[in-house]
Amino acid sequence: MRSDDLYITTVPCFFKCPISLDVMKSPVSLSTGVTYDRVSIQRWLDGGNNTCPATMQILQNKEFVPNLTLHRLIDLWSDSINRRAGSESPESDTPTRDEINDAIERIRFENDNCYVLSKILRFAKESDENREFLAGKDDFVGMLVDLISKLDYRNSSDSKLVLVGEAVKILSMICRKIFDRRRLSNLILTNGGDCLTSFFLSNLILSNGGDCLTSFFLLIKSGNPKLKIDCSAVLEFIAVDAESKLIIAERDGLVIEIMKSISSDSDSSLIEASLSLLIAIASSKRVKLALIREKLVTKLTSLLTDPTTSVSVTEKCLKLLEAFSSCKEGRSEICNGACVETVVKKLMKVSTAATEHAVTVLWSVCYLFKEKKAQDAVIRTNGVTKILLLLQSNCSLTVRHMLTDLLKVLKVNSRSCLYTETKTTHIMPF
Numbered sequence: 460m461r462s463d464d465l466y467i468t469t470v471p472c473f474f475k476c477p478i479s480l481d482v483m484k485s486p487v488s489l490s491t492g493v494t495y496d497r498v499s500i501q502r503w504l505d506g507g508n509n510t511c512p513a514t515m516q517i518l519q520n521k522e523f524v525p526n527l528t529l530h531r532l533i534d535l536w537s538d539s540i541n542r543r544a545g546s547e548s549p550e551s552d553t554p555t556r557d558e559i560n561d562a563i564e565r566i567r568f569e570n571d572n573c574y575v576l577s578k579i580l581r582f583a584k585e586s587d588e589n590r591e592f593l594a595g596k597d598d599f600v601g602m603l604v605d606l607i608s609k610l611d612y613r614n615s616s617d618s619k620l621v622l623v624g625e626a627v628k629i630l631s632m633i634c635r636k637i638f639d640r641r642r643l644s645n646l647i648l649t650n651g652g653d654c655l656t657s658f659f660l661s662n663l664i665l666s667n668g669g670d671c672l673t674s675f676f677l678l679i680k681s682g683n684p685k686l687k688i689d690c691s692a693v694l695e696f697i698a699v700d701a702e703s704k705l706i707i708a709e710r711d712g713l714v715i716e717i718m719k720s721i722s723s724d725s726d727s728s729l730i731e732a733s734l735s736l737l738i739a740i741a742s743s744k745r746v747k748l749a750l751i752r753e754k755l756v757t758k759l760t761s762l763l764t765d766p767t768t769s770v771s772v773t774e775k776c777l778k779l780l781e782a783f784s785s786c787k788e789g790r791s792e793i794c795n796g797a798c799v800e801t802v803v804k805k806l807m808k809v810s811t812a813a814t815e816h817a818v819t820v821l822w823s824v825c826y827l828f829k830e831k832k833a834q835d836a837v838i839r840t841n842g843v844t845k846i847l848l849l850l851q852s853n854c855s856l857t858v859r860h861m862l863t864d865l866l867k868v869l870k871v872n873s874r875s876c877l878y879t880e881t882k883t884t885h886i887m888p889f
Contacts, residue, residue, distance in 0.1 A: 474533050477513045478503060482537075485767065486530055487523040491516050494526045501766040525770060525809065553585045554578055556592060563599050566606075573618075576606075576625035583632045593629070594636035603630050604646050608670035615677050623674055624686050631689035634696045644697035647671045648706055672710045679716045684729045687720055691732040695739045704740040708749060714740075718750075721758045723765045727772060730762070734775035741782050748788055756783060756792035763801045773809045777802065777816035784823035790830055799824065799836035806845045807852070814849070815858055822861040826868050834869060843869050 476483045476496035485497035491511040495503075503512055504521050511518060554562070559582050562575045569575065582589050593599060606626040610619055637643050648671070675690045698704045708714055720733040737755070741747050759776040762768050768776075780802065783789030793799060802817045821842070824833040837843070843866070850862050 471536070473529070474536065483529070483533060485769065486526040486533070488526045489523050490519055494529060495523075497523075497766050522808070524807075527770075527810075530770075553589075554582045559593070563596065563602070566599075566602050571622060573622050573625060576622065576629065580625060580629050580632075583629055587636075590633045591636045594633040594638075600630075600633075600637065600643065601646065604643075604671060607647075607674045610674035610677055611670065612673070612677070620678065620681055624678060624681075624683070624689075627675075627678060627686065627689050627693065631692045634693055640696065641699050644699045644703050647693075647697050648703060672707070672713065676710065676713050676716065679713070684720075684726050687717075688729055688732040691717065691736040695732075695736045698736075698739040701743055704742060704746065708740045708746040714749065715753065718753055718755060718758065721755070721762065723762065723767065727769045730772050731769070731775065734772065734779065738775060738778055738782070741779065744786055747783060747786055750779075751783060751786075751788050751792055754792075756780065756789070756798060757796070760796060760798045760801050763805060764797070770810050770813070773805065774813045774816065777805065777813055777820065781816050781819045781823070784820050790824050790828055790833075793820070793824055794830050794832040794836075799833045800840045803837055803840045803842040803845065806842075807849060815855070818849070818858050818861050818865075822865055826861070826864045829868070837865075837869060 470482055473494075474482050476486075476499050477493065478495055478499035481496070483494070483496040486494045487497045487500060488494045489500065489511055491514055493511055493513045495512070500512075500523060509518050509521070510516060559579060562578050565572060565575050579593070583593055603626045607623055607630070610623045634643065675694060678686050679690050694707055698707055714737075717733050717736060720729050722730075725733075737750065741750055759780055762772060762776050780789075780793060780798070784793060793802075799821070802820050805817045806814055821833070821837060824830045825837060846862050846866055846869070850859065850866070854862070
């Protein structure tokens with residue numbers, strides 16, 4: 460075995476979970492200071508154990524906090540292994556810019572040549588400079604959009620799916636380098652008709668769905684996780700205003716297909732991309748109501764209760780719940796079931812961003828709209844104690860104001876509940 464191979468296959472011992480002995484995917488630390496993989500330690504605690512598995516110390520509490528520093532180190536180590544593995548694989552040299560210019564010319568006349576697109580994709584993967592080079596070619600971006608629009612219900616063979624999929628992959632890689640985001644949005648949503656007026660744009664798309672959106676729908680429906688991520692990234696990028704967001708959201712079947720990826724069974728990157736797209740389009744009440752009707756709140760609650768859910772996915776789930784808490788129907792869904800209790804449990808356990816979103820959800824349902832069910836749920840899950848602890852932390856001024864408001868309404872409600880219970884106790888016969 461070469462020393463290089465030994466370097467790649469040797470796992471640092473502190474990257475391994477003391478329980479499973481596997482590399483940790485979501486490292487969390489107990490009060491004893493020992494770090495475990497979240498799934499393994501959660502299973503240990505759920506089994507009724509009250510000790511630290513490594514030290515056998517009795518735990519003062521069963522809370523654990525993410526070990527973000529170790530998580531970053533494991534990610535860096537994993538990336539270095541992937542790069543080394545990639546550099547040793549037999550792959551053709553990266554094409555030059557002249558070769559790419561020739562390839563783009565070939566697409567003008569051979570727009571069904573998958574090999575040429577693969578060559579351009581390889582060039583785009585190489586560097587930011589290459590992606591900027593491709594994004595700066597307006598005619599090339601237009602050709603990609605035209606290629607994507609060629610997929611439809613009558614012409615969705617496997618070879619066509621692969622060809623259009625390659626075009627979407629390239630567009631996903633270079634779209635962040637495109638300066639005029641609105642122009643790209645109009646180009647995709649009208650399939651080249653970016654000179655149309657805003658009024659005509661909405662009527663055109665809402666009447667026939669738009670060829671590109673049909674292609675995105677079919678690619679997402681095909682089931683390829685990587686393609687779903689690329690499609691979601693492009694759609695998120697072109698959701699630039701209320702009109703474009705509505706067009707994407709109301710494309711028949713598109714949002715439902717995206718929501719199918721929001722499940723614990725899906726890859727974390729796919730869940731994250733799907734949630735990012737939904738966050739991007741869920742600014743209007745009309746779209747929020749559509750998502751609520753599709754039981755998205757239930758899906759988000761399920762993800763939040765899953766111990767394997769990543770920090771980023773948790774933050775996005777809470778951000779969507781924050782958006783839904785602004786409308787009556789959303790609050791109704793949040794207050795029914797275990798959603799409020801789940802949000803309370805995420806306070807101070809995930810990240811600063813997650814805590815801020817969770818506080819905003821609770822402030823909206825408990826203080827701003829005085830939802831009695833939500834107030835009772837917060838009190839029942841020891842939420843008042845967590846709010847007091849948060850007030851003593853280094854939280855932002857806005858969060859501090861919301862916590863103070865919450866404390867006022869919850870203390871009043873708590874005293875009312877206590878009075879009712881005491882009164883009931885006195886009148887009950889022995």
